[in-house]
Amino acid sequence: MNRLLAEPLAAGEFEPLQGRYLTLDLADGAPRFTVTLQANRLRLSERPGEACIRGGWGEFLQLLGREQDPDTLFFQRRLLVEGDTELGLWVKNLLDGLDQSGWPGPVREGVRLLAWGLR
Template sequence: MLALVCRDICQHAPSLLKIPLHRLPHRLQGPLLEQLLNRVLAEPLQRGQLDFLAGARLQVLVPDLDYRLTLTLEQGRLRSLATHEADVVIRSELQDLIRLSTGELDPDTLFFRRRLLITGDTELGLACKNMLDSLDPDGQPAWFRRLLGVMSAVVRQADMAAQTKAGRGEDNT
């Protein structure tokens, strides 16, 4: 039963999240995301692991949310940009980004399964992938790890429901 509820959450969450993400203007959304990302990535920022973003634009594209987040590094802090122009684009579905953030899946696995796509500046893209690979989930704030843990558990339960359904030969559409 729990697996079925989690499957429904995973199926409907992206469409529900689209509404606030698209209605909240960048001038309000940007500062909130900047504060969150700078807090969550404080250790890598302090160690200079994101210095390669200085003067460059990284875009995270989440197709199931129909959402783009464009970032740069200014004065040692991540900044959200209102532009859709980017030097490199990292594209992945929400569930895979959750798995990546918890360390459940690594960027290489997602990349070779074509579930993490990196386009644009090759050198910058490789630096982004290496940075993602080097991130330690234990370095994230405890509240964020707990949130990601809950989200990851929901995704795992949804996968179990999908596998059970597929094992019975039911249509997944």
């Protein structure tokens, strides 16, 4: 994850996550995990998140693949933010605005195809 997000991490785009904890809950039976920023790297944590974004794999892929407007996903309650909504909405906007041009082609194309197929 740190390699894929190396450019935005180096540019300080994840700085608001420093010392904060966000849980991503992939509600399709997948494990939930909490991330934080430490020493300019995303790290997994066992602490509970101050905010939680909950949704299925499809919704997260549609968000990353830009196949669905993120606000639509939230207004339709397909993605939910719980806890510190300011932190959760900041992460939603960050994910929506990620510049994917630096991602390896197969990763970009895989996300796009999976997201398209889940529409």
